[in-house]
Amino acid sequence: MAVDNAVRSSRAVRHRGALAVFLVPFAVLFTLFYLVPILYAVYQSLLTVEREGTFGPAVQVFGGLTQYIQVFQNEPFWASIGRVLLFGVVQVPIMLGLALILALLLDSPLVRGTKFFRLAFFAPYAVPAVIAAIMWGFLYSPNLSPFTAVTSNVDLLSAETVLWSIANVVTWVYVGYNMLIIYSALLSIPQEIYEAARLDGAGQFRIAWAIKIPLVVPALVLTGIFSIIGTLQLLAEPQVFQSFSSAVTSTFTPNLTIYSTASIPNISLAAAMSVVLALATFILSFTVLKLTQRRATS
């Protein structure tokens, strides 16, 4: 990275001991709890269970891509992937759009009391996903909700609507967090840039559209990628909603499918699903990164 200003390499040899103190703890933990689990999941996904006869003891043997064939034939798994993709296509733009609008308003001279609003919007981020889901689950329940005008007309926990009710929980928790990242990017724009626009008589709306938004695109890409990862990994909110709505099945999202497959127990199939999901997540976020980079350079 260009900002780096490392001390010359001859020093490195002299400070080998110090380097080991700095690097070894992280390297060991990262290997044990990141790399080894990933490799182990891949290894486990290549195994399959065989029995001698119907009632013989189960033995794990190398099965090649057997489990992956199973994954690709597993309809609930693909249905759950389709469900979170639909969720993401709708929820991520809404969430980031809201975050962008609120960040721009906070950064504009139109709004007073920015410190209060910043904290008010960010507060839900301090609520764990499980607690947020429990709270909104109560708010959606017709006999408890303060919003009876809504809940008496629409069943927010029915099969048709529950996905969007969960989307609202995720949006509520993460808008403020994303807003803060975008707002930080806005704060780092030098004020001189706005001078010329002001002299030309551009209003706040035009300044936001023509100057601010293009300059915060990197922050939007970052928040977008983390949102995509989060969407594919949805687990806590739907898991909690199983208590409120029978429409949330044990294969509602990919991670729920993996969890219920692992508790059958069919560990190898669950491991293969984890590998496929991790690859899908990686490819999707990588593609978003590349697409936006190309647009930025062209």
Add this chain to the structure above:
Amino acid sequence: MTVTTETRALRTQGARVKPSRDGGIRESAISRAVAMAVMIVATLYFLTPLWWLFVASTKTRQEFTTTNPLWFSDFALFDNIAALIQYRDGVFLQWLANSALYAGVGAALATLIAAMAGYAIAKYSFRGRETFFNVILGGVLVPATALALPLFLLFSQAGATNTIWAVLLPSLVSAFGVYLSRIYAAASVPDEIIEAARIDGAGEVRTFFTVATRLMAPALVTIFLFQFVAIWNNFFLPLIMLRDEGLFPVTLGLYVWNTQVSQIPDIRALVVIGSLLSIIPLIVTFLALQRFWQSGLANGGLK
């Protein structure tokens, strides 16, 4: 006004001079009104559920369903807290303590370990440095939930599931922390200061602890805070690792209670008051440290 000086202080870190907020053309009263209306509606959206949770926590079981959900009736908050604490020999307090242990110790150690690695990558050159860094960056893109199942399989091979270590050890890795530390150390710890410390005879490790950590403080607080929240909110890992109720973090405990509401209706009141108590520590931590993490995010998080 303290509000504007605070924002201005933040702004001037990036920009040299900030012209007056009211400078340039005057904005019309209509745009101001619309902007404020949007902010107020957004505030209602974000704060109403929290307000509801607080009001609901102050009600007796009967009033919970029969009175206005957004306003107080009899103030039974302390009775509810007492009932929560007494339930099943204070298991809720045990959960809070567990969460504090996992998140507090986990985040503190994760911050230290990530800061050392990030600092070393920024300030020393060694063979394989970029590869090492890129592998760690790849780790930022691997979500914690994807690792939970393989971690469970590994820990069960070692016979270590259903222990504190099964939740604590994986929480010590913060790939994002290494990334942020590297960028922050490169920008805020000058080589001259490290040289000066060397001339004074301080060892490399001591220089890191006495000089570098101080200069990197905003980044360290940011890493600590986000790791703290990540561990406190983590659900999947404890869900599959722990069976013993005494080891549960508060999120898992409340989740389990919530699944029991249909069999034990009285437990719902405990879920409500427990939810309120479990978010207060996080909100207090964020408020207390906001000066640090906001500048940490602004300076390092986004380059």
